[in-house]
Amino acid sequence: MAVLGAPIVIDGSHGEGGGALLRTALQMAAITQQPLRMVNIRTGTKNPGLTAEDITLLKALALSSNAEVLGGTVGEQSLSFLPTRHAKGLNEKLDIEEAYDGPGVASALVVLNAMVPIMARAGVYSKLLAIGETYGNNVLSYDYFANVTAQAYRRMGIYLFPEIPLAGFGRNSRGEVRLEIEPSAIAGLEWDKRGKLIAVRAVIATGELSEQVGERGIAHLARLAYHAKLELETDAVQVRSKSTGAFVTVWSEFENGLIGATAMGQRGVRIEAVAQNAFEQFFIWHKTDATLDPFLADQILVAAAIAEGETSFRVPELTRRFLTKVWVIKQFLPIHLTVRGEEGEPGIVSIKR
Secondary structure, eight states, X not given: OOOOOSOEEEETTSTTOSXXXXXXXXXXXXXXXXXXXXXXXXXXXXXXXXXXXXXXXXXXXXXXXXXXXXXXXXXXXXXXXXXXXXXXXXXXEEETGGGOOSSSOOBHHHHHHHHHHHHHTSSSOEEEEEEEBSXXXXXXXXHHIIIIIHHHHHHTTOOEEEEEEEBXXXXXXXXXXXXXXXXXXXXXXXXXXXXXXXXXXXXXXXXXSOHHHHHHHHHHHHHHHHHTTOOEXXXXXXXXXXXXXXXXXXXXXXXXXXXXXXXXXXXXXXXHHHHHHXXXXXXXXXXXXXXXXXXXXXXXXXXXXXXXXXXXXXXXXXXXXXXXXXXXXXXXXXXXXXXXXXXXXXXXXXXXX
8 A cells, every 4th residue: 555645736827738737747747656736727728627538537547556535526626536555457448428527628539548557567458448539529439549649659668459439529428438458568769760661541431421432532641642642551440330421530550650640521521621731740750750759759748757768759840738747757766868959849749778
């Protein structure tokens, strides 16, 4: 059992002041078994206070680490999280919608990704089922997670196996994602230089739409890749869904790097325009010397901070979210987490324990 001392107090308005700060603080408290006190939760956003995502993650981490939680209802702007043991593996259903009665995006993948490094260190096989949005605007979505995030984790020695029984397109949708996570020894990533390009790939997922929609999107991506002088492997998949939706994911894999981008379809917007948006953002980053795109750097940062061995990588842009997560991690761990570069500019990150 952990010996509880004075809590680490985190101001939720620091930096970006959003959900990434809160999730990182909860992750680090569970990993280090240090008590946490959070104040001013999400006050850097237009909807302050705890959301459905936050509460779902909070409940899962509390169950895993046998934590006492003070506070923890929708809209609350403070809480205490007091873990009493090393985090244990879980076989649980994480139903985001059950907690939902306020503003905020209920993303199944955001919650699952936050659980990955903790479950990987639990020493047993974990199985999670998350219910919520699986494809959304400007949020971690299934195809990116399954093909980019999971691949990065595998390069770090974390083995996880995602599956999507039911797609959920958009905020408050009721999709389902299953995730199995093996007990793993987490290793650092020394990705200073990309090395050889292995492949460029894209997938278009559609729900309750004709096959022709995906085929048109694939044809447009092929034209874009041709003009960019890239060999592109493409796939159009029809996913089981209760509503219509379309989502495009494009990524490249290097010997020492992963770069990806996404775009979500909207009513009245042709699939060619959605494919164009995803490819253009991808290609901007692909042309740099970055070894991780800014979103992937966010997603694997906690795992890199607790990995054995050194980690180093380059990003095409240092986001405020990423810099906020760096600050939170440093409140819990005495590690050398060095960021060279300014917000909004390319950056080089190195981590030494």
